[in-house]
Amino acid sequence: MNIEQSKKLSIIDFLDKENVTLKKKKGNAYWYLSPFRDEKTASFKVSKKENLWYDYAIKEGGDLVELVKRMYNKHSVSDALAYLASKNITTVDKAIETAIAAKEYTTTKMNDVKLLPLSNHSLLSYFSSRRIDITIGRMYCREIHYKVEQKHYYGIAFGNLSDGNEVRNPYFKGCIGHKDITLLAHTFNEWQSGCLVFEGFMDFLAYMTLVKQQDRWFVVESPCDYMILNSVANLKRALQYLDRYTHIHCFLDNDQAGCKTVESISNVFEYRVTDESFRYADYKDVNDYLMRKKRTASE
Template identity: 50%
Template sequence: MENVEVKELSHHALLSYLRSRYISENIGRLYCKEIHYELRKRHYFAIAFENKTGGYEVRNPYYKGCIKGKDISVIRYNKDIIQNHVCVFEGFMDFLSYQELHRKGDYHVCIDSPTDFLVMNSVSNLKKCLVELERYTAIHCYLDNDLAGRKTVETIAGLCGNRVTDHSECYYNYKDLNDYLRGKRR
């Protein structure tokens, strides 16, 4: 990829894509950027979600991938203090969905405590995730209701014990948290 440019999220097509996923522009702009790049002399653009090592998870209606290296993303409630609670998500769209649900006061799913957030950006980042989770006394998992999500929660629970709560049962009729937000049952 060449001519990579990261800027504030403002493109109408990307904001429309977020709205189609029931994510407000305010939440999207708070946590995401807009990225433009060239690949094989063609111009592309997408929503960009930064990870720990300065890479970006990128997404638009036609593409889901990564630029500059895959890693986890950690969002601190307070940049100077690690909270007792952390919420874990497979991807950033579920993290954004959680933010929308919390804003709407959905405490059936969301927790009502100051919390940090960890976005795995892929279940293949589990090892990196586990290192970060050692810092927390309460781990709240919001992973997908599929085999990979269940196995990942089982692994985290097996290593972290009773500090782990699996919240996927709160949206068991849905593939993931974004489908729950959109009311899109399986």
């Protein structure tokens, strides 16, 4: 890879693959929590149109190569280019095309929606990039195909209680159908007295991967059911179902919204609630813990 090739790579897609938290979008401006430090208010801006970044706290900015050098202490351009070459980053044109498709996706009627067993290579590669076990991904998710204005799109589908589907691919996440929580029994048709609560299904899949890896520090010992909020906005709906449980284990994001959600659940169910975020206190969420934990020989 050379400098000219690197300029065609999307900074937005790179940050998504590096699991940097996107806080808001306004036009062409994407605002992130800075990848250079811990912060609660986003001060790191990316211009999608110009494909450049700027950190307002340190008053520095530049292109993707400069970002990689700054994030990973790469001392030369060649080291940064070598790092980028190892990543499957989409080009700027493709990223913009996908972003436009995502906007249409949420505002335009979908046609020819089909759910299939998960087999698409790029979707399975997306799981691998998030260190999600492929077998687990296939167990809980399906592959969804749909058309918007005669253009074909596809993604990973995760079902909810209202027969809607949370949809995710490397460039977009959203919902087809009615948005709702997902509730899964630990064993088919055998409900438990405890329940684990996750914000999104990628965190749930990450947790199930950690179960398979026998991560004894992270995994709750007693068998529990699984609730995925699919959005903290679904909290009121979730409370109706959580009332049946005597033990509620919250694995929510380490951000303001996640903390407030745990607080709201605790206010209702009091002593029944355990905030499990201490298990990943130095990480943004469960999937971030999985991605950054040291690999073992068995993985």
